[in-house]
Amino acid sequence: MSTFNLPDVGEGLTEAEIVTWKVKPGDTVVVNQVFVEIETAKSLVELPSPYAGVVSELHAAEGETLAVGTPLFSVTEAGSTPAPMHNVPDVAEIAESDTPVASEEPGPLVGSGPKADAVKRRARVSRPAVGKSGKTAAQSGGSPVIPAALSDTISRRASEFSQASTRLTAAAKPAVAAFVDRVLAKPPVRKVAKELGVDLRQVIGTGGQGEITRDDVLSYKGQREVERDAAPTFWSPQGVELDSRIVRTPVRGIRKATAKAMVESAFSAPHVSIFVDVDASRTMEYVARLKKSRDFEGIKVSPLLVLAKAVIWAAARNPSVNASWVPTETGAEIQTKHFMNLGIAAATPRGLLVPNIKEAQDLSMRELAIALNDLAETARAGKTSPADMTGGTLTVTNIGVLGIDTGTPIINPGEVAIVAFGTIKQKPWVVDGAVVPRWITTLGGSFDHRVVDGDLSARFMADVASIMQEPALLLD
Template sequence: MSTQTFVLPDVGEGLTEAEIVQWRVAAGDTVGVNDVLVEIETAKSLVELPSPFAGTVGELLVGEGTTVDVGAPIITIEATDAASAGPSTIGQTEHGAPEAAAAEGEGAVLVGYGTGGSVASRRKKPAPSPAERVASSVGVVAKPPIRKLARDLGVDLSAVTPSGPAGEVTRDDVVKHASQASVFRNLETPEWGAVREESIPVSAPAPASVAPAQAAPPAADSREETIAVKGVRKATSSAMVQSAYSAPHVSVWTDVDATRTMELVKRLKASPDFADVRISPLLIMARAVIWAARRTPMVNAAWVDGADGAEIRVRRYVNLGIAAATPRGLLVPNIKDAQDLSMRDLARALEKLTLTAREGKTSPADQHGGTITITNIGVFGMDAGTPIINPGEAGIVAMGTIRQKPWVVDGEVRPRFVTTVSGSFDHRVIDGDGMSRFIADVASILEEPALLLD
């Protein structure tokens, strides 16, 4: 048996620090290879770090809620690994990358969410797996595509209230249940405070060794609180300031008759080909942005400052970013090579992206390399806005709420579904005619989705 010191590794994101969110083990616990030791929060995501060896937990060297640098020791383990000859430090190779496996067994993963394993811990048992949650769904009336959707979303069909005419569970029932469960779980779980940045009163800050979820509540007469700027909030604020003060923003917008978009959404929802996929106007908006970007490539470009001077990098592909408001803050995951996806595949990608973001499990890779972004402010009841461009991109499009308004059609005032499409652009990269043409193209698709057949 030898004492091993595990240091905070570079989890493959090029980051320099991370916050210890929650220890999954305690001193004296027995751990095996790939058992999760700790959950950390980087500037981009929540990551579970598994153990690269088996043994007994010695000492937790860093308290929950503490931000530490990459390479700092965080835990010691009395390893039973026969290949370990003496004390050592595990976590990084000489090149700064996380080690991939331990001597006792291959497959130790230090990046992402680790490999499942049971820890002999005094702490509460982990949440049931998706397979366990759906194990009691056998007697429920639901079509095979709906059952597959429930399995993918980890939904227990027996807990879903059916709305079908014959008492069957529908796709909308499953999606609604998954969305509600995600929100309620985030609100009710004890780990919520650690994930969303705990508010700590100015008059009584908690010591670093106290977990955020255990911090003392504000005094009854406290009128001010402070919120630590770290994790996603820190990264977002830095990126937005950099973008706002380096790229000259120009915004344009137009009102759109989106009635035919709403009709198409209704038809797709009724189509058997889309029975297990969530359909919303955002899907048509996404296709519109991809189509319009092909016609005006400069909105999908980027301004790059290099050693030999600045250049404009035009991308011939679309990694479509979707701004997502999550309990951890603003995230902008993107769908890689969205231009190659069919309508159905794009709908699936949007659904997966949204649910993953809500769960706080968006990976760093999914947030890297975006080329243009959509922000759906309509879900908050907003008509239009002037969003800030995501760093590394030249354009961001905002989709406002869709509501019935009086609209002139063929000289007559009729009720139509109307929305506003707005966008902000880097004026160094694209001129007024280009950004106006792009927004007009997006509006044209929302007014007449049949143009997508071109």
């Protein structure tokens, strides 16, 4: 009988929690078959078996936290030789390996690491261009011909529209303003909201330019139903023993690591925060153009993409924000990084994760968009690898997706700067002496004052804001 112990699953990690056993005593396993899912302080990881045989014992229960080196499970082998423990690779190496393993013969343990979910996108439906005659150009054999009757109707309608526009009075302007300020949602989405009794004004849109999607409506409805069902039973009646009125949740896994990191950062690095309001109207126009571009077909594009590029661009102009404060035997040193591992704070069901995009400075706009999408989907699925959680140099947190204007973010440990991206909404803005509606956002930045002085932080934030105001500067 052979026993497999919990291996070292990442840089600096000493323990892991058993989330789900994939086998039970009596089951037959083969080499490299996933037998357990564990949660470390950084991510969910699936461990493969180094043995082939019959599971004889599981040494821990689901929800139990084990230290590295503690027995996990025992296997009665079927004539195979166990993989030597010194050949167990680090999970970061596993995650970076592209070599598939199909052999069931005994040998060195090779795992699949965190498993990335397949990205499913709807196929684009191409339709032939239809001319005003009702036929395609191919059907008509040339340029479409507009019938005389239709041409007269178009001219008459245009004349009526022009006359109606000139009759617009001050009394009609409030109605126009109400139309401009209404929520963005397509007719099918409005129909779904009406059927479900959802007030679209209360829903936060995640689509382009803040448009409310069908998933937004369903998510809002589901959340409200859960809250409504739980509300009457949330409060415990008076007179019940106090301990039964308090729910105690152990702090462990990702939540434990996040809490420790935030306390260390907040009380070891002297934070200074600054804010800037930005007219992001041109960014919204630029994002709309990218969505229509053939190069970005099937790729989700949002203003966060422009902000990510802006941060990379601004850091190159202000290198000290892309650095670390590192204690040494004689004091400390500042390590300025000439590469950008851009961290993106991601809220997941298991807590806050900050995976990073390696060498982000070398990515094109399209490549960066793909990387952002992959990072978000992997994080939401809880499959972010330990390798993707380490080595970050500067972080962006998108609090605007929740409808928040701004905030004072805490710097990710090991870095000296973080940028918070607030929601983009239409507000009155003065342009050339006239008040006009513009898409406005607020950027917030927190900096380690040991490395980043006030002047440097202001210049960096001004550079980021300049790109949001005019993305064409990225072409310079």
